[in-house]
Amino acid sequence: MSKFDRRTFLRTTGAAAASAILPLAAPPLIRSSRAAGTVKLGCLFSSSGTMANLEGRMNFVAKMAAEEINAAGGVNGSTIEVVTSDPASDWPLYAQVGRQMLSETKVAALFGCWTSVSRKSVLPVVEQNNGLLFYPLHFEGDENSKNVVYVNSPPASSVLPAVDYLMSPDGVEAKRFFMVGSDYVWPRTINKQLKGYWKTKGIEESAWKEEYVPFSFSNFQTIVNQIRAFADAPGGKLVVVLTVVGSSIPDFMREFANQGISSSDVPVLGLDMVEADLEGLDTQKLVGHLNCWAYLQQAKGEANQKFLKSWADYVGKTKAPFRPDVAIDPMVSTYDAVHLWAMAAKKAGSFDVPEVRQAFAGLSFDCPSGYKIGMTAENNYVSRGVFIGSVNASQGFDVLWQSEGTPKPVPMSQYG
Amino acid sequence: MWRRSLLAGLLGAVVACGPAAAAFDRAAIAAQACGGAAGMTDAANAMAAGLVDASADDAKWTVALAGAAIDRGLKCGPGGAMIVRSEGAVNAVTLSPVDGGGGTSPLLSLKNRPLFETVRAAATLRSGATADERGAALAALERRAGSLPPEFFEKAAETEADAGLKARILGVGQAALLNSPDMPKRIAAIEHIAATSDRRALTRVDGLKSDPAYRTDPAFRGAVDEGVASIGRWLALSNALNVFYNGLSFASILFMASAGLAIIFGLMGVINLAQGEFIMIGAYVAYAVQETLRAVAPSLIDWYLIAAIPVVFVVTAGIGVAVEATIVRRLYTRPLMTLLATWAVSLLLVNLMRVAVGTQNLQFVTPWYISGGRLLMGDFIVTWNRLFAIVFAAVTLALTWFVLKRTPLGLNIRAVTQNRAMAGCVGIATRRVDMMAFGLGSGLAGLAGLALCPIYNVNPQMGSNFIVDSFMVVVLGGVGTLAGTAIASLGVGQINVLIEPLYGAVAAKVIVLLMIIAFLQWRPEGLYAVKGRRK
Numbered sequence: 029m030s031k032f033d034r035r036t037f038l039r040t041t042g043a044a045a046a047s048a049i050l051p052l053a054a055p056p057l058i059r060s061s062r063a064a065g066t067v068k069l070g071c072l073f074s075s076s077g078t079m080a081n082l083e084g085r086m087n088f089v090a091k092m093a094a095e096e097i098n099a100a101g102g103v104n105g106s107t108i109e110v111v112t113s114d115p116a117s118d119w120p121l122y123a124q125v126g127r128q129m130l131s132e133t134k135v136a137a138l139f140g141c142w143t144s145v146s147r148k149s150v151l152p153v154v155e156q157n158n159g160l161l162f163y164p165l166h167f168e169g170d171e172n173s174k175n176v177v178y179v180n181s182p183p184a185s186s187v188l189p190a191v192d193y194l195m196s197p198d199g200v201e202a203k204r205f206f207m208v209g210s211d212y213v214w215p216r217t218i219n220k221q222l223k224g225y226w227k228t229k230g231i232e233e234s235a236w237k238e239e240y241v242p243f244s245f246s247n248f249q250t251i252v253n254q255i256r257a258f259a260d261a262p263g264g265k266l267v268v269v270l271t272v273v274g275s276s277i278p279d280f281m282r283e284f285a286n287q288g289i290s291s292s293d294v295p296v297l298g299l300d301m302v303e304a305d306l307e308g309l310d311t312q313k314l315v316g317h318l319n320c321w322a323y324l325q326q327a328k329g330e331a332n333q334k335f336l337k338s339w340a341d342y343v344g345k346t347k348a349p350f351r352p353d354v355a356i357d358p359m360v361s362t363y364d365a366v367h368l369w370a371m372a373a374k375k376a377g378s379f380d381v382p383e384v385r386q387a388f389a390g391l392s393f394d395c396p397s398g399y400k401i402g403m404t405a406e407n408n409y410v411s412r413g414v415f416i417g418s419v420n421a422s423q424g425f426d427v428l429w430q431s432e433g434t435p436k437p438v439p440m441s442q443y444g
Numbered sequence: 445m446w447r448r449s450l451l452a453g454l455l456g457a458v459v460a461c462g463p464a465a466a467a468f469d470r471a472a473i474a475a476q477a478c479g480g481a482a483g484m485t486d487a488a489n490a491m492a493a494g495l496v497d498a499s500a501d502d503a504k505w506t507v508a509l510a511g512a513a514i515d516r517g518l519k520c521g522p523g524g525a526m527i528v529r530s531e532g533a534v535n536a537v538t539l540s541p542v543d544g545g546g547g548t549s550p551l552l553s554l555k556n557r558p559l560f561e562t563v564r565a566a567a568t569l570r571s572g573a574t575a576d577e578r579g580a581a582l583a584a585l586e587r588r589a590g591s592l593p594p595e596f597f598e599k600a601a602e603t604e605a606d607a608g609l610k611a612r613i614l615g616v617g618q619a620a621l622l623n624s625p626d627m628p629k630r631i632a633a634i635e636h637i638a639a640t641s642d643r644r645a646l647t648r649v650d651g652l653k654s655d656p657a658y659r660t661d662p663a664f665r666g667a668v669d670e671g672v673a674s675i676g677r678w679l680a681l682s683n684a685l686n687v688f689y690n691g692l693s694f695a696s697i698l699f700m701a702s703a704g705l706a707i708i709f710g711l712m713g714v715i716n717l718a719q720g721e722f723i724m725i726g727a728y729v730a731y732a733v734q735e736t737l738r739a740v741a742p743s744l745i746d747w748y749l750i751a752a753i754p755v756v757f758v759v760t761a762g763i764g765v766a767v768e769a770t771i772v773r774r775l776y777t778r779p780l781m782t783l784l785a786t787w788a789v790s791l792l793l794v795n796l797m798r799v800a801v802g803t804q805n806l807q808f809v810t811p812w813y814i815s816g817g818r819l820l821m822g823d824f825i826v827t828w829n830r831l832f833a834i835v836f837a838a839v840t841l842a843l844t845w846f847v848l849k850r851t852p853l854g855l856n857i858r859a860v861t862q863n864r865a866m867a868g869c870v871g872i873a874t875r876r877v878d879m880m881a882f883g884l885g886s887g888l889a890g891l892a893g894l895a896l897c898p899i900y901n902v903n904p905q906m907g908s909n910f911i912v913d914s915f916m917v918v919v920l921g922g923v924g925t926l927a928g929t930a931i932a933s934l935g936v937g938q939i940n941v942l943i944e945p946l947y948g949a950v951a952a953k954v955i956v957l958l959m960i961i962a963f964l965q966w967r968p969e970g971l972y973a974v975k976g977r978r979k
Contacts, residue, residue, distance in 0.1 A: 075798075075803070076794070076795075076798070076905065077905060078905060080798075080803045080903075080904075080905060081803045081804055081805065081903060084803050194554070197555075198481065198553065198555065199553075199554050199555065200554045200555055201555075211950045239948055239949070240948055240949065240950055241948075241949040241950065242949060242950050242953055244909055245949055246899075246900055246901075246909070247690075247693075247694050247697070247940075247949075249689075249690040249693060249694075249827075249830070249941075250687075250690050250941055250944045250945055250949075251944075251949070253686050253690070253823070253825075254945060256643075256823060256825075257643050257823065260642065260643035260644035260646075260647055260823075261643065261647055262647045262650075262651060275805075275900075275901045275903075275906075278805065278901050279899075279900065279901065282829075282899070283827070285816075286815070286816055286817050286827040286828070286829060286830075287817055287825050287827060288816060288817055288819070288825065291554070291557065292557050292558035292561055293587075295554055304804070304805075307804055307805045307807060308805040308806055308807045308808060308901060308902070310810045310815065313816075316552075316554065316557050318554075349798070349799075349801075349802030349803055349804070350802070350803075350804065351804065418551065418554075420516070421515075426551050427551075428551060428553065428554075
C-alpha cells in the first residue's frame with residue numbers, strides 16, 4: 029500500500045488549491061514594497077466585478093505614465109512606484125482600500141474610481157486623512173472637495189454642450205428626451221440637472237421620460253419597446269440620453285439595434301459609452317449614435333499619436349490583457365492626472381499634500397486630446413475640451429464636433 | 445421635425461428651380477457634397493428633387509454618391525470629389541477611375557444622415573437591378589414617404605416592371621398624400637396609413653383631428669375616427685403580444701440559467717455556487733468553436749452556434765464531472781461545505797479565465813439568423829436572437845425531460861434522489877449516478893452560456909449575474925422538479941415584464957422578490973413538491 033492515501037492527497041490538493049486561490053481571491057490585496065528614494069502613488073481601480081473591463085486598464089496607464097516620468101529623471105530625486113489594488117467593483121471596499129493605502133502604504137496621492145458612488149465612498153477617507161484623490165471620469169458635478177482633483181469635466185462643460193448641439197439646427201433639433209440610467213447618484217443627478225436645463229429652455233415636462241435600471245441589468249426589451257412607442261408619439265424629434273454603466277451599455281445598444289431603430293430614427297447619446305463598450309457588437313447597425321467626452325481616440329495632434337504609440341508599446345511589453353489599439357477618455361485622464369501630480373510635486377519641491385495642492389494653480393499640460401488643459405487657484409477642477417463622437421462601422425467613434433477651446437469648469441450646477 | 449423642415453426645403457428647391465430641376469447637375473451636386481454640413485444638406489435636397497425626373501443612369505449615380513457619403517467612401521481632395529471603393533478610386537462626377545490620394549472624407553452630421561439614406565433608398569427604387577432590391581428600398585422609404593416630392597412615387601410606379609411592387613409603390617405614394625388638397629385622395633391616404641396600425645400611424649391620423657376639414661367634412665371625420673379606432677384596437681393587441689414575447693424571452697433566459705441548477709441543487713441537494721461559471725465556460729467554448737471554424741472552414745462560420753452545441757455540452761459536462769469527482773464528492777454529507785468549496789471553484793474559474801483570456805468582452809460573429817428582428821404586426825417586434833434563446837430553451841426542456849423520465853440514467857437519478865440508501869441497496873452505483881447527474885447539470889449550464897452569447901456580453905464575470913436568479917427560480921419552482929423550474933421561470937419572467945413598465949425595472953425586481961418571499965411563506969416547498977421520502 030502506498031503512503032499516498034486519500035488523506036494526504038486531500039491535504040496536499042487542498043493546500044495547493046488554497047494557495048492557488050488565495051492570492052487571486054483575497055480582495056484588498058496590495059502589492060507593495062518599501063524602498064528608499066521612491067514615492068508611492070496608489071491606484072483604486074477594480075480588476076474584478078462589473079467594472080473590471082473598464083477600470084482594469086487604468087492601472088496600466090498609471091504605471092505607463094509613471095515610467096515616462098521616471099525615465100525623464102523622476103520627481104524631486106525620487107522615482108515613482110505605482111501601487112495597485114482590486115476593490116472588486118464593491119463600492120465600500122474602495123473606501124477601505126483607500127484608507128489602507130493612505131495610512132499604511134503611505135501613498136502620496138490616489139488615482140481612481142470610475143462610478144460616482146465609489147468616489148462618494150472614498151471622499152470621507154481622503155478628507156479625514158488629508159489625502160489627494162485624482163478622479164478621471166466626467167461626472168455629475170455638485171462637489172468641490174479640496175482633497176479631490178476633478179481631472180474630467182462636470183456637466184456644464186461636457187453634457188450640456190452635447191445636449192445643446194443635439195437641440196440646435198446643426199444637430200437634430202431634438203424636442204423630446206428619453207432618459208435611461210443605472211439607478212445611482214450619477215445618472216439621477218445628471219438627469220435632474222438636464223430637466224432643470226430643459227425647463228429654462230421652455231421645454232414641457234411631458235416631453236421627457238425617465239427610466240432607471242439596477243446595476244448590470246441586461247433585459248432591455250421592455251424599455252426599448254417604450255422608447256419606440258414614445259418616439260412615434262407626436263411632439264418632435266426624440267433623443268435617448270443613456271446613463272447606464274458597465275455591461276448594461278452594450279446590452280442596451282444590442283437590443284436597440286435588434287428592434288430596428290437606427291440613429292436616424294432616434295439617436296442615442298451615451299454619456300458613459302466608450303470604445304470598449306462596443307467590443308463584441310456589430311456596429312454597422314449602430315453607426316451615428318453619439319457620446320461626449322473630453323478625449324476621443326481620433327483627436328488630431330502629435331500628443332495623441334505619441335500617447336497611442338506609447339500605449340500600444342506598453343501593452344506589447346507588459347502583455348496587459350487589453351487592446352493595444354483602443355484608448356478611451358478615462359485612460360487619457362489618468363495619464364494627465366499622473367503628469368499633473370508630478371508637475372505639481374516638482375513645482376512645490378515636496379510630496380506633502382498641502383504644498384502639492386498649492387502648486388496646482390497655473391499648471392498646464394499638453395493633453396493627448398490636443399487641448400492645453402490647465403488648473404487655476406479657484407478650485408481643483410481641470411479645464412478640458414469637449415468632443416462629441418459618432419459611432420463608426422469599425423467599433424470606434426468619429427469626431428462629430430469639438431469645442432473651440434477649453435470651457436471653464438463650473439463645479440456647482442445652476443439647474444436644480 | 446426634420447421631416448417637415450426637409451419638406452419645406454424640398455418644396456422651396458422645386459419652386460426655385462422650376463422646370464430646370466429636371467436637369468440633373470452631377471458636377472454641382474458633387475461639389476456641394478464637399479461643401480461642409482450645409483453643402484451636404486443642399487446636395488441631398490438637390491438629389492431628392494432631381495430624382496423625380498431623373499434617368500436610370502442618373503439614379504444609379506445617385507445611389508453611388510449617396511452610398512459613398514453614408515459609408516464614408518466619399519473623399520474631398522484638391523482634385524474634387526472622389527468615391528473610394530475597395531477596387532480603387534473613381535471621380536465622383538464621371539465615375540471614371542482616378543488616382544485616389546489625399547483628401548478628407550466628410551462625416552455625415554446627424555441631420556444629413558437620414559437625408560442621404562432617404563436619397564439612396566429612393567434612387568435604388570428607381571434603378572435597382574432586381575425587384576427584391578427595389579422592394580427593400582421601398583420598405584426603407586415607407587416611414588419617410590413624406591420627405592420626398594409627392595410626384596416621386598407616381599413616376600417610380602410608371603417605370604416599375606414588377607406588378608406587385610408597382611401596387612406597393614402606389615400605396616406608399618397614396619400615404620404621402622395625407623395633406624393633398626384633393627379630399628378623396630386624403631381619405632385614401634388615411635385608409636392606407638391606418639392599415640399599418642403602428643403608433644406612428646396613430647400619431648399621424650390622430651393629428652388630423654385638429655384639421656379644419658375634421659369639423660366641416662363628415663366623410664373625412666368618419667375616415668379619421670374609423671382609422672383611429674382601428675389602429676387603437678390593433679395597437680392594444682400588439683402591445684399585449686409584446687409583453688407576452690418579452691416575458692417569454694426573459695423566462696427562457698431564466699430557465700436556461702437554472703435548468704442545470706435544477707438538477708444539481710434540486711435533485712442532488714448540492715449548493716453549487718460555481719453554476720454561473722459553468723455558464724461562462726459554455727460561452728467561452730462557443731467562442732473557441734467559432735475561432736476554430738474561422739481558421740478551418742471560414743465559409744461555415746455563421747453556423748458556429750449550432751456546431752458548438754455538442755462541443756459545449758461535452759466540455760462543460762467534463763469539467764463538471766471533474767469538479768464532482770475531486771471536490772463535491774467528499775462533501776455530500778456537509779452541504780454548507782459544498783457552498784464554500786464551490787464558491788472557491790467559482791473564484792478560481794473566473795480568475796483563470798481572466799488571466800488566460802483577459803477581461804474584455806469576447807467578439808462574437810452575429811450570424812444572419814440571429815441578427816435584427818421583424819415587425820410582425822403594429823408595434824409587435826420579434827427579435828431573432830431572443831427567438832433563438834426561446835426555441836433553444838424549449839428544446840433543452842424537452843430533451844432534459846426525456847433524459848430524466850425515459851432513460852435508464854434518468855431512472856437512476858430519480859431513484860438516488862428519492863432514497864439514496866435504498867437505491868444503493870438495489871444495486872445502483874450511487875457514486876457513478878451522482879457524477880453523471882452533476883455532469884448533466886453542468887452541461888446544461890454550458891448550453892445556457894451558448895444560448896446566451898447572442899444576448900449578453902461574454903466576459904469572465906458574466907456568471908455572477910445569473911447565480912441569484914437561478915437559485916430563486918429553482919427554489920420557487922420546488923426543489924427537485926424540472927417542470928417546477930420551467931413554470932417558475934415563466935411566472936417570474938411574465939410578472940417582471942408586466943410590472944416593469946408600471947413601476948420601473950428596479951421596483952420590478954424588488955416586487956418580484958417580495959412576491960416570492962410571500963409565496964414561500966405560504967408554500968415553503970415551492971410550486972411543485974416532490975412526493976415521497978427525501979434523505
